[in-house]
Structures are given as C-alpha cells and as structure tokens.
Amino acid sequence: MIGVIADDMTGATDVAAALRRAGLRTLLVLGTELDEHAGPADGIVIGLKTRSLPVEEAVAQSLAALTVLRRQGADRIYVKYCSTFDSTDEGNIGPITEAIADALRADLVVTTPAAPLHGRTVYRGHLFVGDVLLAETHMRDHPVTPMRDSSVPRLLAAQCTAPVGLLPLDVVQRDADSVREVMRRSRAEGIRHLVADAVTDADLAVLADAVDGEILVAGSAGLVGAMALRETAAGATAPTPPSGRTAIIAGSCSRRTLEQIDRFVGSGGPAHRVVAEPGDTAEELAARAVEWWEHLPSDADALLYSSTPAAERRQDVPGAGELYEQAAGLIASQLSDRGVKRLLVAGGETSGEVVRALGTTVAVVGEEVAPGAPWIHDEERDVHLVLKSGNFGEEDLFVEVAAQGRTA
Structure with a gap:
C-alpha cells in the first residue's frame, strides 16, 4: 500500500486525486489521527500543514505521520511537496525528506516536482511552470516562500545535509534500466537525493518503473500518480456528492x-x-x-x-x-x-x-x-x-x- 505524507491540505487532495484517478480506493487523513475502523484502502494520504512551520516542528509532525502510515500497513512511502517547490533555504522539503529517509534507512531518494498535468516540468534540473522558469513566475514574490532560483538541485542542496545529484532527461527517456544504473552509481558515490528530469507523463512512467521496490520516493503528485498506475486497485466505488445548494x-x-x-x-x-x-x-x-x-x-x-x-x-x-x-x-x-x-x-x-x-x-x-x-x-x-x-x-x-x- 502507498502511504503519502503531504505538506498542506490542497496538496494532499491533489495527490489523493492522483491515486483515485488510478483506481485506488484512497483515504485522505487530515492530521495524524486515523481510526483503525476507517475502512480498507489501497492508498492513504496524510495532509499536514508543515510547509511553513519551523523545521523541527515540521519534521516531528512528518515522523508522526510516518508512524501512522506504517501502522496501517503502508510498505511504500511518498513525501509529497508542491509542484512549485515552495520552500526556503532552511526547508522544509529537504529536512523532512532526510528525516523520513533516516527513519526508513533509505540510502537514496528519487525526487521530482514534475507534474505535466499541471504544466510543471523539469529539464536539466530546472523547474518550469508552463514555458516559464519558476524564478520568473509570480512565485518569485511569494510572501512566505519566494522562489528566486529555478534549479531544483540547488534549492534542495541548500536544505540538505547529504549530497544531491541529477538524473538527466536523456537517461530517463532511454529506459528504466538506464535509470536504475544511474541510481546504482549514485548510491556508490554517496548521493542521497536524486533529482529527476521529466517533461511528459511517459517520463514519469519510466521513473515509476525504475523506483518500483524503493521504500521512499518524493515529489509532487505527478510521480506518485504514475506509481499508482502500477498498483492493483480494489475497484471500490467513489463517493458521489448529493444534489443541493x-x-x-x-x-x-x-x-x-x-x-x-x-x-x-x-x-x-x-x-x-x-x-x-x-x-x-x-x-x-x-x-x-x-x-x-x-x-x-x-x-x-x-x-x-x-x-x-x-x-x-x-x-x-x-x-x-x-x-x-x-x-x-x-x-x-x-x-x-x-x-x-x-x-x-x-x-x-x-x-x-x-x-x-x-x-x-x-x-x-x-x-x-x-x-x-x-x-x-x-x-x-x-x-x-x-x-x-x-x-x-x-x-x-x-x-x-x-x-x-x-x-x-
């Protein structure tokens, strides 16, 4: 079962929608309280409000969410962050990812904010919103998380203690075996965070194949949506809102x-x-x-x-x-x-x-x-x-x- 830790509420619904779109019965948990009788699920998404909290508090809440997901039977964990990489030099994307990697003893985390469905793509490590670099969009002047660099590896390296590497597009577009070879070399070189280029849903599908079996992956709703397509769905009927105002x-x-x-x-x-x-x-x-x-x-x-x-x-x-x-x-x-x-x-x-x-x-x-x-x-x-x-x-x-x- 896929367990997702999201750093805000609308981001949680975005990734929950991606799992549901793949046919998975998905529970959205708002906070870290989950009753054992919540019902069966193919995927559980925990929505927190950690994007702009102090780092220590954000990490603590994320680790609490991890405990809940593991108790519910999640054998794969996904750290979900915004597709515009909303963060500061202090975090919280890097510190949260590293803390969860430490808890799971994961030595490499493939990560990408790419979400072609929403117009977010990554090329040579640079994040584009449509055809505009992130740092040239309205996010440049965001009051809480001003994004004035478009390089995801640089943004992530400023927040992390472990080395950050790049998985280039030409490798991704070759095949999953080529991606796995870069992952193997990155592990040998001590790289812990591997930022992946992706510009199409087909690229995300290759990455999903390559990370099959990895206990921890990170990114926007794009990559986990591709991962969900590889899961066996229970086929439960989705709830329908009633008529009314x-x-x-x-x-x-x-x-x-x-x-x-x-x-x-x-x-x-x-x-x-x-x-x-x-x-x-x-x-x-x-x-x-x-x-x-x-x-x-x-x-x-x-x-x-x-x-x-x-x-x-x-x-x-x-x-x-x-x-x-x-x-x-x-x-x-x-x-x-x-x-x-x-x-x-x-x-x-x-x-x-x-x-x-x-x-x-x-x-x-x-x-x-x-x-x-x-x-x-x-x-x-x-x-x-x-x-x-x-x-x-x-x-x-x-x-x-x-x-x-x-x-x-």
Missing part, C-alpha cells in the same frame, strides 16, 4: 481564484465579500456572512469570499490573513450545521482552517471537479468538500460545480 468559500488571492470569483459573480451568482474593519473578530465576520446566507432563497448557491487583488488589500487590519482564515472555518462549520452538504473551498490555508473547524479527520476521495481537486466525503459529518489549490481549475469552475449540484 453549494457554498463556495474562497480565501486564496491567486489570479485563477480571482478569475473564478469574477466569473461566478458575472454569471449572476450571489456573493458576499468578507471584509474586516479594525477591531472585528472572526466570530463577527462569520456571523455577518451566515446571516447574509440565511436571507438567500433556500435553493440558492452562493459565494462567500475574502479574496482580493494585492492592490486592494487593506493595511489597517493587523493579522487580516489569519482573521479571514478563522472566519472561513467558522462559516463552513455553521453552514454544515445548517444542513449544507456541498462545500467548495479555494486556498490552501483556507482549506486547512475549514477542515480544522469542521473536525474532519478522515475522508474518502471521490471524483475530481478539476485536475487535482476531487470531492472528498467526511462520512462522520456527512459533508462533501472540494479543497482547491488557489491556482487550480478553469475560470468557470465555481459556476460549473454549483450547476452540478442542481442537476445531480
């Missing part, structure tokens, strides 16, 4: 989420913008939003959002980001208490706060509404959620998901 909760300020908001509002969909004034609490913001919801027609889908373009963000509300995230969690919890069973949440930090507020610990993964954004079913609370990375989905995603609820 959809609540869309958006906190991401990414360009794609802002486009999705504009398209939903432009289509005539009701929308409430969550705006904090100095002194407002999360409880007050949530109360106003839920009161607005309750005055809508009983069958109306609606959008509740704090997302704003950078130029419109207020500077007079200290800690506004955390305030909006807490409000989003309260809104989601209160709407669920009122019988809403379809929630689409946009943004990684927002998603993390929503699942915390809902108390969701284990969910069964269903079909995708967009690549990397599946429905997940919290069976205990009986709510279906999409936890969407800010940049995922086409512009019409909010409109289409709401429309599906009226025709399901």
Whole structure:
C-alpha cells in the first residue's frame, strides 16, 4: 500500500486525486489521527500543514505521520511537496525528506516536482511552470516562500545535509534500466537525493518503473500518480456528492481564484465579500456572512469570499490573513450545521482552517471537479468538500460545480 505524507491540505487532495484517478480506493487523513475502523484502502494520504512551520516542528509532525502510515500497513512511502517547490533555504522539503529517509534507512531518494498535468516540468534540473522558469513566475514574490532560483538541485542542496545529484532527461527517456544504473552509481558515490528530469507523463512512467521496490520516493503528485498506475486497485466505488445548494468559500488571492470569483459573480451568482474593519473578530465576520446566507432563497448557491487583488488589500487590519482564515472555518462549520452538504473551498490555508473547524479527520476521495481537486466525503459529518489549490481549475469552475449540484 502507498502511504503519502503531504505538506498542506490542497496538496494532499491533489495527490489523493492522483491515486483515485488510478483506481485506488484512497483515504485522505487530515492530521495524524486515523481510526483503525476507517475502512480498507489501497492508498492513504496524510495532509499536514508543515510547509511553513519551523523545521523541527515540521519534521516531528512528518515522523508522526510516518508512524501512522506504517501502522496501517503502508510498505511504500511518498513525501509529497508542491509542484512549485515552495520552500526556503532552511526547508522544509529537504529536512523532512532526510528525516523520513533516516527513519526508513533509505540510502537514496528519487525526487521530482514534475507534474505535466499541471504544466510543471523539469529539464536539466530546472523547474518550469508552463514555458516559464519558476524564478520568473509570480512565485518569485511569494510572501512566505519566494522562489528566486529555478534549479531544483540547488534549492534542495541548500536544505540538505547529504549530497544531491541529477538524473538527466536523456537517461530517463532511454529506459528504466538506464535509470536504475544511474541510481546504482549514485548510491556508490554517496548521493542521497536524486533529482529527476521529466517533461511528459511517459517520463514519469519510466521513473515509476525504475523506483518500483524503493521504500521512499518524493515529489509532487505527478510521480506518485504514475506509481499508482502500477498498483492493483480494489475497484471500490467513489463517493458521489448529493444534489443541493453549494457554498463556495474562497480565501486564496491567486489570479485563477480571482478569475473564478469574477466569473461566478458575472454569471449572476450571489456573493458576499468578507471584509474586516479594525477591531472585528472572526466570530463577527462569520456571523455577518451566515446571516447574509440565511436571507438567500433556500435553493440558492452562493459565494462567500475574502479574496482580493494585492492592490486592494487593506493595511489597517493587523493579522487580516489569519482573521479571514478563522472566519472561513467558522462559516463552513455553521453552514454544515445548517444542513449544507456541498462545500467548495479555494486556498490552501483556507482549506486547512475549514477542515480544522469542521473536525474532519478522515475522508474518502471521490471524483475530481478539476485536475487535482476531487470531492472528498467526511462520512462522520456527512459533508462533501472540494479543497482547491488557489491556482487550480478553469475560470468557470465555481459556476460549473454549483450547476452540478442542481442537476445531480
């Protein structure tokens, strides 16, 4: 069984979608609590919130997740990180990977952020987003993890104590035996992290063949998705969300989420913008939003959002980001208490706060509404959620998901 440790919530749903796409019955665990009666699974994904934590705390949580996965019978472990390699010189990708490698006594870890499905490719160790080098994208000015180098080996070496090597594209495109030979030589040379080039799904398939039998692999959802295609699937039916109104909760300020908001509002969909004034609490913001919801027609889908373009963000509300995230969690919890069973949440930090507020610990993964954004079913609370990375989905995603609820 494949066990995955993901460093944020939307990344966890992205990789869970990749396993489900391969036909595997997949459980998504949000945190490190997993009941023995969660049901059979071909793959288990544990979603943490370790991307920007202090290194020691991130490593400790990841090792706790490893213990859970091994107890559940996972015989292959995958460390999942963002396909734009979101990190700093201190980590946390390198330290987490090395700590898990030490725990598993793995002397070599093949790793790649390549995910052609999402337009992420690696060539000569350099990470591209579409046809643009990572360091030339919007990620250059990310407020938490500014990515100003496109070389994955250099980025990883800055975070690791062990040597980092490169598995070049010409070897990958030769065959799996050639890849295994480079892996053998890398082990002999003391290289512990081997960054693999990959530009197509066929390249990922070769890598998946080559790492078959390795106890530890790392990367984005791309490589583990290729690995999943080689697994024997149980063939369980995926959960399907019921018909009914959809609540869309958006906190991401990414360009794609802002486009999705504009398209939903432009289509005539009701929308409430969550705006904090100095002194407002999360409880007050949530109360106003839920009161607005309750005055809508009983069958109306609606959008509740704090997302704003950078130029419109207020500077007079200290800690506004955390305030909006807490409000989003309260809104989601209160709407669920009122019988809403379809929630689409946009943004990684927002998603993390929503699942915390809902108390969701284990969910069964269903079909995708967009690549990397599946429905997940919290069976205990009986709510279906999409936890969407800010940049995922086409512009019409909010409109289409709401429309599906009226025709399901």
